[in-house]
Amino acid sequence: MEDLENLKAAIQGKKILLFGPPGCGKGNRSRDLEALGLVHVSSGIVLRAKVCDEPDSELSRKASHLMERGELVPDDIIVPIIMEHMNGTECRTNGFVLDGFPRTKAQSDVLFSQAHIDFVLYLDVPRKFLLYGIVEGNRRICVDCATGYSDFDPPKKESVCDRCGGKVITRADDNIKIIENRLALYDEQTKSFLPDIASKANVEILPIIVSDEEVIDDKYLKHLKGQVYRVETDQGGRARMLNLEGMRNRLYNLLAEKFM
Numbered sequence: 001m002e003d004l005e006n007l008k009a010a011i012q013g014k015k016i017l018l019f020g021p022p023g024c025g026k027g028n029r030s031r032d033l034e035a036l037g038l039v040h041v042s043s044g045i046v047l048r049a050k051v052c053d054e055p056d057s058e059l060s061r062k063a064s065h066l067m068e069r070g071e072l073v074p075d076d077i078i079v080p081i082i083m084e085h086m087n088g089t090e091c092r093t094n095g096f097v098l099d100g101f102p103r104t105k106a107q108s109d110v111l112f113s114q115a116h117i118d119f120v121l122y123l124d125v126p127r128k129f130l131l132y133g134i135v136e137g138n139r140r141i142c143v144d145c146a147t148g149y150s151d152f153d154p155p156k157k158e159s160v161c162d163r164c165g166g167k168v169i170t171r172a173d174d175n176i177k178i179i180e181n182r183l184a185l186y187d188e189q190t191k192s193f194l195p196d197i198a199s200k201a202n203v204e205i206l207p208i209i210v211s212d213e214e215v216i217d218d219k220y221l222k223h224l225k226g227q228v229y230r231v232e233t234d235q236g237g238r239a240r241m242l243n244l245e246g247m248r249n250r251l252y253n254l255l256a257e258k259f260m
């Protein structure tokens with residue numbers, strides 16, 4: 001597709017930060033950006049890989065204990081790991097999409113003092129959907145490539161990743177109690193410094209909610225049990241939500257407007 005090739009060329013080398021609460025779709029948007037050539041740098045994936053590769057190290061024991069409870073890993077552990085990735089040749093050549101970092105103001109200060117971020121995408125998703133999507137929508141993730149699924153967007157074959165054939169599992173920290181803790185931490189420690197980020201970089205909201213007035217093909221909307229799914233918004237109204245394909249299109253359109 002010619003437009004996609006042009007978009008790839010236009011965003012080559014860009015440094016994009018995805019910002020938003022747990023369950024807002026940062027992982028899948030990262031996949032979409034990876035498909036355009038950016039390197040996916042996910043603090044959660046990097047930490048899970050460290051714990052898996054070196055289970056007996058002190059760092060892994062400390063990190064896994066905190067991750068299981070939905071607590072944040074200390075800045076002095078996560079900051080050097082992420083900065084090392086970002087400063088590697090692959091990220092410097094291709095550009096990257098940062099997912100799950102920064103989560104504290106201290107992490108943000110280090111990031112913005114050391115890197116020029118071209119663009120911050122804020123994925124603002126209604127709170128009701130975050131809980132519903134993760135817990136009742138039964139969120140699951142590919143252990144190999146971290147593609148996310150749920151009952152809204154299930155893999156074609158249960159437990160097998162459409163993208164890479166890897167095993168699709170439910171994350172141990174995706175249960176209601178831990179999710180509530182992760183969301184509370186997001187509100188306290190992460191969302192609070194978004195205004196500071198907005199003073200340093202260009203922040204844009206990726207709108208993934210579709211009002212009833214907006215005309216859109218049903219095939220771009222989330223369905224559950226054959227019906228278009230409606231979510232309660234934070235303002236109390238109801239709206240439809242884009243599915244994976246709809247979100248990808250919207251993301252690519254936004255990037256094309258910005259960079260082409």
Ligand code: AMP
Binds near residue numbers: 043045068100103
């Ligand atoms: P995620 O896959 O992004 O939801 O991250 C899973 C877990 O890893 C989080 O609940 C935290 O325990 C830890 N973690 C990931 N990123 C960070 C970060 N930037 N700062 C501190 N802890 C993090």
